[in-house]
Amino acid sequence: MAPEDEASDPSIAVMIPCLNEEMTIGSVVQDFKKALPEARIVVCDNASTDGTSIAAQSAGAEVIYESMPGKGNAIRRLFSDIEADIYVMVDGDATYEAAIAPKLVDHLISNRLDMVCGKRIASGKQAYRTGHVVGNKVFSTLVAGVFGRKFEDILSGYRVFSRRFVKSFPILSEGFEIETELTIHALELNMPVAEIASNYVERPEGSNSKLNTISDGLKISKLIIKLIKDERPMSFFGWLFMAFSLSSILLSIPVILTFIDTGSVPRLPTTVMASAGIILAFLFLVCGFILDSVSRGRRERKRIAYLSISGPASIDARNED
Numbered sequence: 001m002a003p004e005d006e007a008s009d010p011s012i013a014v015m016i017p018c019l020n021e022e023m024t025i026g027s028v029v030q031d032f033k034k035a036l037p038e039a040r041i042v043v044c045d046n047a048s049t050d051g052t053s054i055a056a057q058s059a060g061a062e063v064i065y066e067s068m069p070g071k072g073n074a075i076r077r078l079f080s081d082i083e084a085d086i087y088v089m090v091d092g093d094a095t096y097e098a099a100i101a102p103k104l105v106d107h108l109i110s111n112r113l114d115m116v117c118g119k120r121i122a123s124g125k126q127a128y129r130t131g132h133v134v135g136n137k138v139f140s141t142l143v144a145g146v147f148g149r150k151f152e153d154i155l156s157g158y159r160v161f162s163r164r165f166v167k168s169f170p171i172l173s174e175g176f177e178i179e180t181e182l183t184i185h186a187l188e189l190n191m192p193v194a195e196i197a198s199n200y201v202e203r204p205e206g207s208n209s210k211l212n213t214i215s216d217g218l219k220i221s222k223l224i225i226k227l228i229k230d231e232r233p234m235s236f237f238g239w240l241f242m243a244f245s246l247s248s249i250l251l252s253i254p255v256i257l258t259f260i261d262t263g264s265v266p267r268l269p270t271t272v273m274a275s276a277g278i279i280l281a282f283l284f285l286v287c288g289f290i291l292d293s294v295s296r297g298r299r300e301r302k303r304i305a306y307l308s309i310s311g312p313a314s315i316d317a318r319n320e321d
Helices: 003-007 025-035 052-058 071-081 098-110 130-147 163-167 178-188 213-231 233-262 268-307 312-320
Strands: 012-018 040-045 062-065 086-089 115-122 159-162 193-200
Touching: 012 025, 012 052, 012 071, 025 040, 025 052, 025 098, 040 052, 040 071, 052 062, 062 071, 071 086, 071 178, 086 098, 086 163, 098 115, 098 159, 098 193, 098 312, 115 178, 130 178, 130 213, 159 163, 163 268, 178 213, 213 233, 213 268, 233 268
Parallel strands: 012 040, 012 086, 040 062, 115 193
Antiparallel strands: 086 159, 115 159
16 A cells, blocks of 8 residues: 555544453453554553553553543543544453454444444343343433434444544543443434444453443433433423323312312312422423523534534545545
8 A cells, every 4th residue: 555545544543441451451452453453542541450551551552541430531531632533432341342343433434424333232141131231222212212313222332433523522421321421412413323233242251340230220310311301301391391280180180170069179288289280380391491492502502513523524535635
């Protein structure tokens, strides 16, 4: 390949957030160096207490450090510090298929996408625990119902991004809920995205998962509710309006029937509750209308920031030149 052709190739960065992955990080780095020999491999050591950073450096990776614990904080540091045309994000636990990385990258570039997710296909009984599978399906269905587009695996930690996705993404999450935030950011701005099936294998024996099904599930649930409130306030407050309205109507029925029969209102507490409920319902409705306008303005600003950064189409244009 001529030097001028090499200069036109897109720069690729493989970003690996790590916490105490001394046992697996070396093989992950080597596998991705083999799959993407032209890529820059960067490991973010997220306050590990073992030899993660030494193992990563020995395998040929660059290492940066993030003292604030949490995967979201590590990803924020990587997104901020690393410059590239294409970004590959993967966990350092040796559960994702490195060999499929070129396919994910090519699919993103050839179809001018902003994100390609590696949809996990478990190849072992312990690779993808039942609780995680059920939780993923529930969260994926909820997100699709609110944002209108379905991802089959919104919690995948194996993703490829365009530069404009990475540099326009205001990361707010600190922990494992980061994958959910990445997905909703793409759906919120109607970015072109895709999913490609990828093998998902069991952790090597002796390697311990950092995930906690219940606590991390609660964090993800909290984040989804928060993002629905912030990004789709009409849906969020609309449901509250319907719930309080229906409750107030049900409470008021016996009061109204008694008033029709007797001309009096003996159930004063019920009457007060029904009246307060309907007032709250309409307050929620008004909040929904106001915050929907605010959310629309914020979404427009995010879209402008996103469009101000060159996307995958610029890579094709550069190659043609």
